[in-house]
Amino acid sequence: MKFIAICATLAALSTSAMAQGTPAPDGANVYFVNLEDGATVTSPVTVVFGLSGMGVAPAGTEKENTGHHHLLINRPPLGEGEFGAEEFALGLPSDDNHKHFGGGQTETTLDLPPGEHTLQLVLGDAGHVPHATPVVSDVITITVTE
Numbered sequence: 217m218k219f220i221a222i223c224a225t226l227a228a229l230s231t232s233a234m235a236q237g238t239p240a241p242d243g244a245n246v247y248f249v250n251l252e253d254g255a256t257v258t259s260p261v262t263v264v265f266g267l268s269g270m271g272v273a274p275a276g277t278e279k280e281n282t283g284h285h286h287l288l289i290n291r292p293p294l295g296e297g298e299f300g301a302e303e304f305a306l307g308l309p310s311d312d313n314h315k316h317f318g319g320g321q322t323e324t325t326l327d328l329p330p331g332e333h334t335l336q337l338v339l340g341d342a343g344h345v346p347h348a349t350p351v352v353s354d355v356i357t358i359t360v361t362e
């Protein structure tokens with residue numbers, strides 16, 4: 217009986233480990249290099265992605281301590297909102313609110329209409345899934361003027 221209980225525990229542990237995704241090193245940090253929260257800018261907006269403690273690798277690259285950048289635009293913080301929980305298991309969607317930089321790009325230029333916009337950087341693993349300890353920036357709000 218005891219043996220069976222241990223097996224069940226190990227199976228549960230390995231399942232949860234899989235669901236938790238790729239490990240990230242302690243202290244890994246992603247950040248906006250050229251934009252501060254509250255900044256007023258004009259469109260097109262150049263956004264430069266900073267990463268410390270890890271390396272950038274193209275999507276599909278299975279290499280320890282690497283990932284590729286994602287930019288979340290005008291949506292709730294990672295893990296929040298309608299599909300928040302699924303993002304950790306299934307990966308980030310790709311649409312107007314979720315930009316993937318699977319080529320390993322470290323900056324982009326956005327055409328944004330005038331008004332307030334929120335931005336958040338999220339590092340994703342080879343399969344676009346946030347790391348086990350998610351490597352995310354703060355959500356910043358920028359105002360685009362005409």
Ligand SMILES: [Cu+2]
Nearest residue numbers: 316318340344
């Ligand atoms: Cu991706």
